[in-house]
Amino acid sequence: MSRSEAVSEVPAKAARVRCFTDELPLLAGVAAVLGGAVLLMAGDNFALNILATTFLMAGLATAWNVIGGFGGQFSLCHGVFFAEGAYLTANGVVHLGLSPWLSLAPAAVLGAVTALAISWPAFRLRGPFFAIATMTFSEVAYVLANYFDSVTGGAQGIRVPYHAGWLNMIFPGRIAYAWIMLGFLCCCLAASLLLLRSRLGYYLQAVRDNEAAAQASGIDVLRTKLLGFAISGGLTAIGGSVFMMYVRVVDPPTLLTLSDVGVRFALIALIGGVGTGYGPLLGALLVVPLEAWLRASVGAYVPGANLIVLGAVLVLAALFFRQGLAGALDRLLARRPGRRGAAAA
Amino acid sequence: MASFAGVLLAGVLLGGIYSLVAIGLNLIFGVIRVVNFAQGEFVMLGMYATVVAYTLLHLDPYLGMLLVFPLLFVFGMAVQRFILQPLQNEPMMQIFATFGMLMLLQNVVLAVTGGTAVSIRTPASGLTIAVGPLQVSVARVVALLAVTVVAVGLQWALHTTMTGKAVRAVAQDRRAARLMGIDVERTYMLTFGFGAGLAGVAGALLTPIFTLTPQIGGNFILPAFAVVVLGGLGSVWGAYIGGFLIGLTEALAGFYLDPALKQAVWFAIFILVLVVRPTGLFGVVGAEEVGLRVQE
Numbered sequence: 296m297s298r299s300e301a302v303s304e305v306p307a308k309a310a311r312v313r314c315f316t317d318e319l320p321l322l323a324g325v326a327a328v329l330g331g332a333v334l335l336m337a338g339d340n341f342a343l344n345i346l347a348t349t350f351l352m353a354g355l356a357t358a359w360n361v362i363g364g365f366g367g368q369f370s371l372c373h374g375v376f377f378a379e380g381a382y383l384t385a386n387g388v389v390h391l392g393l394s395p396w397l398s399l400a401p402a403a404v405l406g407a408v409t410a411l412a413i414s415w416p417a418f419r420l421r422g423p424f425f426a427i428a429t430m431t432f433s434e435v436a437y438v439l440a441n442y443f444d445s446v447t448g449g450a451q452g453i454r455v456p457y458h459a460g461w462l463n464m465i466f467p468g469r470i471a472y473a474w475i476m477l478g479f480l481c482c483c484l485a486a487s488l489l490l491l492r493s494r495l496g497y498y499l500q501a502v503r504d505n506e507a508a509a510q511a512s513g514i515d516v517l518r519t520k521l522l523g524f525a526i527s528g529g530l531t532a533i534g535g536s537v538f539m540m541y542v543r544v545v546d547p548p549t550l551l552t553l554s555d556v557g558v559r560f561a562l563i564a565l566i567g568g569v570g571t572g573y574g575p576l577l578g579a580l581l582v583v584p585l586e587a588w589l590r591a592s593v594g595a596y597v598p599g600a601n602l603i604v605l606g607a608v609l610v611l612a613a614l615f616f617r618q619g620l621a622g623a624l625d626r627l628l629a630r631r632p633g634r635r636g637a638a639a640a
Numbered sequence: 641m642a643s644f645a646g647v648l649l650a651g652v653l654l655g656g657i658y659s660l661v662a663i664g665l666n667l668i669f670g671v672i673r674v675v676n677f678a679q680g681e682f683v684m685l686g687m688y689a690t691v692v693a694y695t696l697l698h699l700d701p702y703l704g705m706l707l708v709f710p711l712l713f714v715f716g717m718a719v720q721r722f723i724l725q726p727l728q729n730e731p732m733m734q735i736f737a738t739f740g741m742l743m744l745l746q747n748v749v750l751a752v753t754g755g756t757a758v759s760i761r762t763p764a765s766g767l768t769i770a771v772g773p774l775q776v777s778v779a780r781v782v783a784l785l786a787v788t789v790v791a792v793g794l795q796w797a798l799h800t801t802m803t804g805k806a807v808r809a810v811a812q813d814r815r816a817a818r819l820m821g822i823d824v825e826r827t828y829m830l831t832f833g834f835g836a837g838l839a840g841v842a843g844a845l846l847t848p849i850f851t852l853t854p855q856i857g858g859n860f861i862l863p864a865f866a867v868v869v870l871g872g873l874g875s876v877w878g879a880y881i882g883g884f885l886i887g888l889t890e891a892l893a894g895f896y897l898d899p900a901l902k903q904a905v906w907f908a909i910f911i912l913v914l915v916v917r918p919t920g921l922f923g924v925v926g927a928e929e930v931g932l933r934v935q936e
Contacts, residue, residue, distance in 0.1 A: 367732070369732055369735055416911055416914050416915045417914070419914060419915065419918045420914065420918055422731050423669075423673070423674075423675035423731055423734075423735060424869065424918075426675060426735055427675060427865045427868075427869060428869070428910075428914060430862070430865070431862065431865065431866065431907055431910060434862050434903070434907075435903060435904050435907040438900065438901070438903045438904050439904060441900065442898075442900045442901060442904075554739075554742070554743055558739055561736070562736070562739075565736050569732070597751045598747075598750050598751055598754065598755055599746070599747030599748075599750040599751055599755075599854075600747070600751060602743050602744075602746070602747040603743070603744055603747045603748055603751065605740075605743060606740045606741065606742070606743030606744030606745075606746075606747065607740065607744055608740070609736055609737070609739060609740030609743065610723060610736075610737050610740035610741060610744065611740075612736070612740075613727060613730075613733040613734070613736040613737040613740065614723065614726055614727065614733075614737065617730065617733055
């Protein structure tokens, strides 16, 4: 298994397993720096939009990373949970007149339950087969979203009317959205780090590194994967809810296009560093502004130019940059020299 | 009764198209164990190459096929050699890389063509023949016949020729095959090239039937994956028969239920097969688990 060396990389002097409290100072520092960036950009709506999108995508990639990175289960159906969160919130506002804030928790529950329901059969499959099965889920959700137009508004999409106010999670300025997205990102990072330093997190990594060995050491493999998937799906659904209030109108392609949503989360995590705590954030900080810039500069006269670059980056990252930005940063800081010398067969 | 026969016929013809795309995918999948997300884009490239050959050289798609196959064969060999071979023991990275290729190819074609839909009128495209009370598109019948020829030919080649035997040996046990003196990397390149070439042939055969857009690959890749999982990994007949199962399901569901839900129905079958028999209908038991096993 490609990551089996990760086990031996724990330094001998580490007598104590790192726990969540050790991670808090860095997390607080990261949140403060990102908050500072928001304050710095205050007033510049273009920059604030990019920041808000970056934070949202970073949070979603962090959520994907829980099962895709820590657990090594390559899910392509996270768009389903994302869409569920968005549709739940939209329906709460439009049909029941509920505040979007109230729909965040139900969205998380819905996302987690769906994740359990669809991953239970899918976990009978491994590796690439699992990826294919989850991809199918995503495509079928797309079909269903178009079909059940009473819930989703069908192909026309669903719209939340503009009534500004804190309670409605709708604001005239962009800065409030940047703060909300930052809040979402911090929740995802905290959950992800908490998990990474918890028993379940170590179980997930053990399952990823060697499923047979994990099972032999008494880990309930299926239960571990299911729990990891549920947490990941729940966080993603919350992301869908806040996204809904950010854009206020969504249609099935926005929520369920594979290359724009489900795969995008995985892609950002890969470029940042799969299976690391802050990798997905680093990936989003690079990819989202880069794409916004490409779309604005080249995209105008070459259609799809941003996706050409992104596709090329993806291939090159897979070939030459497997540990992502986080891995490169680690190597730069020389904390983990020669982590993985996996030679091709 | 006539309508039922019509639906069955439509399902079989659609199944032929799905099988056509799935056979190349299953070859790559079964032997190299790479999930090639870009396979639909290979079909798309085949279609555009056919159109270029038609407009520049006035080659009929059925003749253009002879040009498209070697083109995609070489392209596939290059992809395997320079992108997938370095990632041989990194299944996750292979998925990323093939998805990156999907985005790259789709959008390069989009940038080149400007995204306008293209369709060509060939002698076969408008032609229909009467089967009893039904009118059947000749181009679809040709596709059905072609996939049958390809399936029989591939099965024969895999079981009788030396190269075919080498391909099967590598699929069964890479290390043992290498010890027997088989050049594994070369066999992989040939297999991937052949799989890509088959995608090109599929593209040429489908050009008279479909209107081309850069995104058209997406219409084929998902049914093709369903066919592969349903029929069984690495089984030529699995891909052949699985295509008809999916095609028939889609046609019947579209007619008797709701056209908008046809995909959801074959998906339900897909899930059922996953739960009951994860190896697929014709697959070797255990094949679905080897995907992540490092063989060397």
